[in-house]
Amino acid sequence: DAGVTQSPTHLIKTRGQQVTLRCSPKSGHDTVSWYQQALGQGPQFIFQYYEEEERQRGNFPDRFSGHQFPNYSSELNVNALLLGDSALYLCASSRDGLNPGANVLTFGAGSRLTVL
Amino acid sequence: KQEVTQIPAALSVPEGENLVLNCSFTDSAIYNLQWFRQDPGKGLTSLLLIQSSQREQTSGRLNASLDKSSGRSTLYIAASQPGDSATYLCAVEKDGNTGNQFYFGTGTSLTVIP
Numbered sequence: 001d002a003g004v005t006q007s008p009t010h011l012i013k014t015r016g017q018q019v020t021l022r023c024s025p026k027s028g029h030d031t032v033s034w035y036q037q038a039l040g041q042g043p044q045f046i047f048q049y050y051e052e053e054e055r056q057r058g059n060f061p062d063r064f065s066g067h068q069f070p071n072y073s074s075e076l077n078v079n080a081l082l083l084g085d086s087a088l089y090l091c092a093s094s095r096d097g098l099n100p101g102a103n104v105l106t107f108g109a110g111s112r113l114t115v116l
Numbered sequence: 117k118q119e120v121t122q123i124p125a126a127l128s129v130p131e132g133e134n135l136v137l138n139c140s141f142t143d144s145a146i147y148n149l150q151w152f153r154q155d156p157g158k159g160l161t162s163l164l165l166i167q168s169s170q171r172e173q174t175s176g177r178l179n180a181s182l183d184k185s186s187g188r189s190t191l192y193i194a195a196s197q198p199g200d201s202a203t204y205l206c207a208v209e210k211d212g213n214t215g216n217q218f219y220f221g222t223g224t225s226l227t228v229i230p
Contacts (some may be wrong), residue, residue, distance in 0.1 A: 004159075013186065033218070042120070042220035043206055056217055090159055092218075105172070105207075107152070107159040 004029075004108035006091050012114045013081050021076040021111045025093030029106065031055075032074040034066060035090040037110070043090055049074050050096055078113075088114045118143045118210050122221035129196055130229050135192040137205035137224045143182045147216060148211040151180050151191050154203045154223070163204075164191070196228045 005024045013019050025032050031050045035043035045058035049068035068074045068097055072093075089112075092105040119142040129135050139149070148167045152160040164173045164180040166189070172181040179192040189206055203223040209216050 005178070006159075035220075040222070042207075042222045043137070045217055045219070048217075058217070069130075088157070092160075104162055104165055105160075109159040110157075 004091055004106050006089075006094050006108035006111050008111055009109065010112045010114075012116060014116050015081055015083060017081050017115075018077065018079045019081060019113060021078075021089050021091075021113075022073065023076070023091030023093075023108060024073045025091075026106045029093035029095050030072050031096045032068060032072065033092045033094070033105070034074070035077045035092065036060070036092055037088040039087075039095045046076070081115045083115050086113060088112050118146075118208060119217040120127055120206060120208060120219050120221040122204075122206060122224050124224060125222070126225040126227075126230060128227040131198060133196050133228075134192070134194050135196055135226070137193070137204050137226070139189040139221055141187045141189075141208050141219070143210065144187050145159070145210065146184065147211065149180075149182050149189050150207050150209070150218075151178075151189075152205045152207065154205060156203075160205065193226075196226075198228045198230050201228050204214060 003087050007022045022097045029030045033048040034046040037043045048056040052068045063079045065077045088110045118165045121140045150165045151163045154160050166173045166182040177194040182189045203225045207218045207220045
């Protein structure tokens with residue numbers, strides 16, 4: 001049973017460029033959340049997708065956008081890249097409808113983005 | 117806004133020692149608290165989940181406790197091994213406007229010396 005898969009694993013971009021990161025959730029999961037983890041910091045919540053819509057959003061600018069497809073996979077897009085966007089981007093999946101408090105997140109290995 | 121704090125930021129212990137990692141959070145209205153392990157450059161692996169109605173959970177050499185009223189959790193690791201070396205993160209799940217959100221601490225970096 002495959003867990004959460006993310007691609008690409010590493011990428012390098014320059015300031016002003018755009019990037020798309022991809023995530024396939026664990027089998028049986030229908031909710032995808034994206035996190036940004038800067039070096040030495042804990043993950044910061046970007047947004048969550050459920051039923052192909054953005055359901056929750058953290059404190060990130062509109063340059064960060066996403067999408068969820070009918071097969072529950074998801075993309076994270078970042079436009080007009082800044083040096084400060086360099087981070088590990090983590091995707092986590094879970095299953096909606098569980099009792100609150102039983103929501104175990106399953107994380108992918110992440111996509112390491114470096115902006116030069 | 118939920119703030120999650122972990123102390124110490126780093127910890128180095130000799131193999132075989134028992135140790136305690138601490139996590140505190142400012143808003144006690146949480147659904148659950150989870151402890152994760154993160155190896156360098158890797159994703160997070162869930163270790164233990166404690167629902168808000170529970171006081172503790174155990175898995176092998178790991179024991180996590182939760183005191184919601186005081187906003188604290190501890191992760192106890194017994195008989196530490198070099199393979200336990202990693203960063204340990206705690207996260208709380210809280211009700212958002214249209215769904216739940218998870219708030220993470222900054223982690224404790226653990227080194228177990230052979």
